[in-house]
Amino acid sequence: MPPRFYITTPVYYVNDVPHLGHAYCTIAADALSRFHRAIGDDTRMLTGTDEHGLKVEQAAAERGLRPIELADRVVERFRSTWSHLDIANDDFIRTTEPRHKEVVQELWRRMDASGDVYKGTYEGWYCVSCEAYYPEGELVEGRLCPTHKSPATWLSEPTYFFRLSRYQDALLEHIERHPTFVQPEGYRNEVVSFLKSGLRDLSASRTTFQWGIPVPGDEGYVIYVWIDALTNYMAALGPVGGDLYRRYWPATCHLIGKDILKFHAVYWPCMLLSAGLPLPETIFTHGWWTVRGEKISKSMPATRVDPNRLADDIGVDALRYYLLREVPLGLDGDFAYENLIGRYNAELAHDLGNLVSRALTVAGKFTGGTVPPARPELAGAGRHAELAAIARQVVAEAAGHLRAYSPSRALETIWRLVREANRYINDTQPWALARDPARRDELGQAVRTSLEAIACAARMLAPIMPSTGREIARLVGAGDGLAATWPSADRFGRELADGASVAESRILFPRIDEERQAALLDRWIPADARSASGPPQPPAVAAPATAPAARGKPAARDKSSNDKASARQAAAPASEVTFDEFGRLDLRVAQVVEAGAVPGASKLLRLVLDVGEPEPRQVVAGIAEAYRPEQLVGRKVIFLANLAPATIRGVTSQGMILAAGAERVLGLSAVDGDVPIGTKVR
Ligand code: MSP
Numbered sequence: 001m002p003p004r005f006y007i008t009t010p011v012y013y014v015n016d017v018p019h020l021g022h023a024y025c026t027i028a029a030d031a032l033s034r035f036h037r038a039i040g041d042d043t044r045m046l047t048g049t050d051e052h053g054l055k056v057e058q059a060a061a062e063r064g065l066r067p068i069e070l071a072d073r074v075v076e077r078f079r080s081t082w083s084h085l086d087i088a089n090d091d092f093i094r095t096t097e098p099r100h101k102e103v104v105q106e107l108w109r110r111m112d113a114s115g116d117v118y119k120g121t122y123e124g125w126y127c128v129s130c131e132a133y134y135p136e137g138e139l140v141e142g143r144l145c146p147t148h149k150s151p152a153t154w155l156s157e158p159t160y161f162f163r164l165s166r167y168q169d170a171l172l173e174h175i176e177r178h179p180t181f182v183q184p185e186g187y188r189n190e191v192v193s194f195l196k197s198g199l200r201d202l203s204a205s206r207t208t209f210q211w212g213i214p215v216p217g218d219e220g221y222v223i224y225v226w227i228d229a230l231t232n233y234m235a236a237l238g239p240v241g242g243d244l245y246r247r248y249w250p251a252t253c254h255l256i257g258k259d260i261l262k263f264h265a266v267y268w269p270c271m272l273l274s275a276g277l278p279l280p281e282t283i284f285t286h287g288w289w290t291v292r293g294e295k296i297s298k299s300m301p302a303t304r305v306d307p308n309r310l311a312d313d314i315g316v317d318a319l320r321y322y323l324l325r326e327v328p329l330g331l332d333g334d335f336a337y338e339n340l341i342g343r344y345n346a347e348l349a350h351d352l353g354n355l356v357s358r359a360l361t362v363a364g365k366f367t368g369g370t371v372p373p374a375r376p377e378l379a380g381a382g383r384h385a386e387l388a389a390i391a392r393q394v395v396a397e398a399a400g401h402l403r404a405y406s407p408s409r410a411l412e413t414i415w416r417l418v419r420e421a422n423r424y425i426n427d428t429q430p431w432a433l434a435r436d437p438a439r440r441d442e443l444g445q446a447v448r449t450s451l452e453a454i455a456c457a458a459r460m461l462a463p464i465m466p467s468t469g470r471e472i473a474r475l476v477g478a479g480d481g482l483a484a485t486w487p488s489a490d491r492f493g494r495e496l497a498d499g500a501s502v503a504e505s506r507i508l509f510p511r512i513d514e515e516r517q518a519a520l521l522d523r524w525i526p527a528d529a530r531s532a533s534g535p536p537q538p539p540a541v542a543a544p545a546t547a548p549a550a551r552g553k554p555a556a557r558d559k560s561s562n563d564k565a566s567a568r569q570a571a572a573p574a575s576e577v578t579f580d581e582f583g584r585l586d587l588r589v590a591q592v593v594e595a596g597a598v599p600g601a602s603k604l605l606r607l608v609l610d611v612g613e614p615e616p617r618q619v620v621a622g623i624a625e626a627y628r629p630e631q632l633v634g635r636k637v638i639f640l641a642n643l644a645p646a647t648i649r650g651v652t653s654q655g656m657i658l659a660a661g662a663e664r665v666l667g668l669s670a671v672d673g674d675v676p677i678g679t680k681v682r
Pocket of ligand 1: 009010011012013020021022024025050229230231232256257258259260287288289290296
């Protein structure tokens with residue numbers, strides 16, 4: 001029996017149409033499930049929609065619709081978006097389906113049979129957007145919901161309670177014994193401290209509206225929408241104990257956003273413990289995307305990035321690549337169109353696209369458009385063997401990263417092969433070998449290894465970029481089947497069929513030139529966001545006296561030319577430095593402990609950094625227009641510790657933090673993983 005891999009996305013509320021945040025989670029789950037399918041696991045991926053509850057009822061009423069009419073419309077938007085983005089989910093569940101209702105009621109009965117359901121009265125502050133009660137102490141600024149900052153409503157109603165408190169210790173013990181239950185670790189700690197602070201029983205039903213699943217045996221009550229929604233993961237497998245249930249439950253991974261951690265890592269496992277059913281293996285929490293520094297919100301049209309439109313303009317695979325490459329799963333990220341274009345040009349058009357077209361060109365020119373036979377006596381030595389060794393390593397490491405829910409690191413690793421293979425073609429110089437008839441075999445081997453390298457890269461990329469993977473496999477004369485399986489490390493060099501015909505060279509990712517960049521940015525960035533409210537153009541990096549602003553460069557410039565400048569910057573080559581010169585830089589990991597304004601300087605922030613020394617350092621950073629102080633505290637950044645101190649606007653700056661962007665800051669340098677403060681950066 002192959003190992004099993006069952007992954008789920010949250011069921012999305014139908015009061016909203018799919019946006020970038022939804023697309024991100026679904027693409028990540030799709031890529032991970034495609035990977036597991038490719039390594040032969042018995043894989044299942046589920047997504048769907050959350051259609052009950054007050055929030056959906058209210059959204060429908062606002063549009064003069066019945067809730068199911070709204071759901072019927074919006075669900076089509078989700079389905080079509082997922083098909084557009086090449087999501088290969090095995091099932092799609094709607095919480096209004098009878099199969100779902102049956103399992104929700106069965107779970108309720110099981111919890112009831114365990115003595116965990118009792119009647120009482122609930123009073124408290126309720127946020128409709130969260131569909132959750134909040135203790136008074138958690139509300140902010142008067143009585144606003146801490147997540148949505150919208151007014152909470154006081155509700156008092158008879159309710160059924162679920163005895164959550166009874167499972168506090170059992171769940172803590174489970175988390176203790178299963179270190180990978182909640183990932184990444186920071187979120188695990190959050191759950192542990194929440195549990196340790198004590199659980200109160202949960203109001204598990206509602207009486208003030210009807211749009212939900214009735215409590216079995218007491219139709220005046222509907223089941224609390226989170227109890228309803230969470231059950232989808234099991235309900236999609238059919239009745240408890242049925243074939244699919246036995247095959248796939250417990251789920252391997254619920255992939256979720258950080259705002260719904262408590263529901264998944266506390267309520268859901270307690271419900272399952274009460275029902276006597278096994279708990280999911282992992283709840284993996286991803287971070288949130290902001291769009292050009294702003295939270296995605298209905299009141300900010302500029303943040304409502306439509307993934308369909310982006311995919312139309314830049315390609316489905318390019319969008320999938322960018323989202324999974326840009327930010328490690330688990331961390332928050334900022335979406336900037338300029339970065340999307342920057343990565344597209346540098347990594348897809350330049351690195352990958354060039355590699356593929358060069359490998360096809362040499363096959364077309366020098367081996368008659370076919371895969372030449374491998375020459376074992378040559379393949380085992382020199383550059384051929386070096387590239388093969390790298391490919392073997394990359395295949396194993398990239399698989400390890402994907403197993404560990406880290407697609408960004410997998411892509412980083414795959415790029416090692418892409419770049420090495422480009423270097424390999426430079427070094428072996430097939431065009432020079434072709435001039436010497438005595439080196440025909442060597443030429444054949446060089447072409448063969450180049451084609452094997454692109455086939456190998458294509459297979460590793462296929463989970464993340466499915467049509468690119470298939471396309472490259474086809475171009476090197478292999479069928480779709482090759483792209484659907486993960487390469488085996490020890491078969492590098494022997495995967496392609498001798499004599500298979502190789503297609504003519506082609507450009508997979510045409511470079512986005514400046515004119516097209518400008519046109520795309522005009523199209524993507526709504527006019528209102530291009531004016532004053534759009535993200536600004538602060539001086540470059542966190543620079544002391546050398547920052548453009550400090551040198552008196554004009555700060556306000558035409559937006560589109562600025563955008564172009566930033567994107568161009570991403571691909572511009574830098575002049576060379578020697579290793580020794582680089583070694584003189586004292587780069588370290590630092591953590592922002594304090595951030596605030598610099599009086600009289602709207603573009604600057606004063607940061608206090610823990611850099612692993614007895615005393616913190618103070619720096620002045622030109623990032624005020626890209627980051628608000630409260631976004632920075634706690635962030636780990638890369639810090640240049642031996643920059644000569646300078647005084648800027650009367651504040652001493654003792655070093656500099658690194659950021660991306662020339663004319664304007666596009667993002668701070670980030671540090672992956674749990675790296676201790678003060679660690680050297682090389
Ligand atoms: N219906 C509930 C989930 C029930 S699961 C049993 C829900 N739906 S939602 O549509 O509001 O959100 C679904 C997912 O989208 C959540 O995981 C949430 O974190 C994610 N995102 C919403 N905005 C996001 C970003 N800006 N960035 C990344 N993901 C975000 O909650």
